[in-house]
Amino acid sequence: MTVIALAEHGAARTLPMSMALGRAVVASGVVAAAPDPDVPGRWRVKAGGKVGAVTVVAANGETATLRIMPKVPIRRLLFLLGYALDAGGWRDDEVSLDEELELLPAFASLFERQADRALRQGLLQGYRTVEETSLVVRGRLREGDQIRRHYGEFPAVEIVHDEYTTDIAENRLLRTAAERLLRLPGVPRDLRGRLLRLRVRLADVTPIGRGQETPVWRPTRLNIRYQPAVRLAELVLRGASVEHRPGGTAVSGFLFDMAHVFEDFVTIALRKAFGECGGRCVLQASHHLDEGHVIRIVPDFVHYSDAGVPRAVADAKYKAEKPHGFPDADLYQMLAYCTALHLADGHLIYAKGNASHAAHRVRHAEVTIHQHTLELDQPPNSLLADVRTLAGRLHPRNSGQR
Incomplete structure (x- = not known):
């Protein structure tokens, strides 16, 4: 088995791989890969914004395991995921995983501990x-x-x-998540033992079959002790997959798309920060750019007045910067949002890199586009304080209609 360790958006690595295995890695869509033009029999492999661990099996049986580390520490990534799931109930002290070096063992350990805590009083009925x-x-x-x-x-x-x-949605999600984690490569032996014991405790519960619709559950006072574990189980089912790609390639693993993680965190945190401002916040609000309602636009975050009038708009962008600033295409997109929503200010929010905050006044349009950054590698309280500061800049008293 070939093991390929990469860093999110890191430098490309040159590795020996057969043509069949290299093509299977390309077909997986997890990383970018191409034959090295200078050295026959070697491939250049580069990770993008997906992090985690996957195993790729080529049609001839050759296998490669891709392990992609996020740029932010594992502890911070788990906080971003947990907060987006439950902004009111997540506590950073629930994650004490400094000794973990990779995402999959860290996340599997967190899930197992939360599930064990949920089941200590017996199975929910x-x-x-x-x-x-x-x-x-x-x-x-x-x-x-x-x-x-x-x-x-x-x-x-x-x-x-x-x-x-006991064969209810919450227990079915927990059992299925435990079984998915047990099938993945890279789960340490001691953790596998704890997951097996968890599955035994849920032996009378029906697992969710592949291709079946995920059962719906609702948070209530009766299942409050289950809620952190069930939300993590949903993340497991979303991130763990086995797929068959063209050419007989099989891909199994556990991945998170950092762009989605960042977008979910920013929009949920902004909505919570706007909680005392009145009106309502809509995530992924659907509007149209043209009067004929043909060109659809979907801003990540829109704040409306009580009368339903748009008051603020923002988009979260987790992407590589240009050498000397932010990508220009984002400015054109935000200008379209401001035009359609008739707003004088639009806000783009990036994961912090090399560029500083900026504001651009658009000629002949009476629109100002603001570009903000968030430093993700900081304690949760500091990060959430930065989001509240950012929400103050988006507040209708500071930006509004034209």
Whole structure:
């Protein structure tokens, strides 16, 4: 097996790989790869914005494991993920993983600890609607199904009833997440043992099959002890996958797209910071640029007045900067947002790199586009304080309609 260690948006590495394995790595879409033009039999491999660990299996059976480390420390990344899931309930002291060097073991350990904490008082039970064919009538008779399936027959009946059981959405999510993590490469042996014990505790719960729709659950006072673990389970199911790509390539692993992580964190944190300002905040608000409602635009964050009038707009951008500043295309996009929403100010928010804050007054348009940066590698309290400061700059009293 070939192990390839890379850094998010880091320098390309030149590695020996066969043509079949190199093509499989390209087909995976996880990293950029191409044959080295100067050295036959070697490939140049470069990571983009996806972080985690995946295994790529070529059609001829050759295997490569890609391990991509994020630019921010693992502890900070887990905070960004956790806060976006539950801005009100996440605490950074729940993550004590300084000894972990890679994302997958760190995240799997966090999930296992939260799931163990949730199950200490026993498995949560709840009501689940069951439809079945039975020889005994319980619940309500499904007359339509009874007539279609058993017309003229006796005694089988089609019934529907509510069953009080542990086989509910929350437990199914926990069991399925544990099983997905157990299938992934890179989970340490001691952690695998704890995940196996977790699966045994959930043995009577039905796992979610591949391709099946994820069951819906809702936070309530009854499942409050489960909520952190279930939210992490949803992240596991979102990030862990096994796919078959063209050419017989199989890809299995656990990945996060840092652009999505950053966007989710910024928009959720801004919405919470705007909580005392009145009006309402909409994430991924849908509007149209043209009067014919053909060209759709979807800003990441829009704050509306109580009357439904747009008061502030922002977009989160996690991307590589130009050598001497931000990408210009983002300015054109924000100008379109401000034009369609009839706002005098638009705000672009970047993960901090080399460029400083900037503001651009657009000629003949009466629009100012502001570019802000957030330093992610700092304690959570400091990062959230920076978001509150940023929210103050977006506040309608400081930016508004033309």
